[in-house]
Amino acid sequence: MRTRLLVRGLVLAAAVAAVAASTAAGTPDITRTRVEQALAPTFANLYVQQAAILGIPGITVSGIDASAACDRGGPKVADVGPGTDWICMVSFNDDNHQLQIGKFEVQIRADSTYVAGGPSKIIGLATITDKKTQQDVPNPVFEFDGTLNPDQP
Incomplete structure (x- = not known):
């Protein structure tokens, strides 16, 4: 009986150590590929939105080729x-x-959401002037949120 308890204790300790090691290494659902595949299309869609605010015609997601x-x-x-x-x-x-x-700094949370911010030299300042209203509005590509797709490798 004592031997079984000792073995169970050792197995439990090994399992806890394995979970701790895998957690320290990072969660497997947050990978470089997933980050790259999430960031580029989100940026492209927001860049098209920025162009519309600025009154720049003809900007498309495919034309941006992000x-x-x-x-x-x-x-x-x-x-x-x-x-x-x-x-x-x-x-x-x-x-x-x-x-x-452009170099974007990206903060990724454990729930696979992220916040990205890029260089104002190429994406503009935090606010831009809406061509239609002449009002200052937030620049959609200055800093943006997104999520990683759990169905991608």
Whole structure:
């Protein structure tokens, strides 16, 4: 009986250690691929929205051709899990059809939601002037939220 209790205790301790180790490594549903596949289309849709506010015609998601290349915490950190140390280089064609590449800082929460902010030099300031109303409004691409798609690899 004591041997069974000891074995159960050891098995339980090993299971707890395995869960702790996998949690420390990051959750498997937050991966570099998922971050890249979520960030680029969200950015593209918001860039089209920004162009509409600014009164710039002809800007489409396909024309922007946005892509993202992301890294978490440098070469010594696995590109998985939540954290405030994700950096994504977003490439896209601007409204003048010029390739732009911007460094976006991304904070990813454990629930697979994120907040991203990019360089104002290429995406504009926090507020922009609405062409129709001449009122200052929030710039949709200055800082934005999104979610990772759990159905993507």
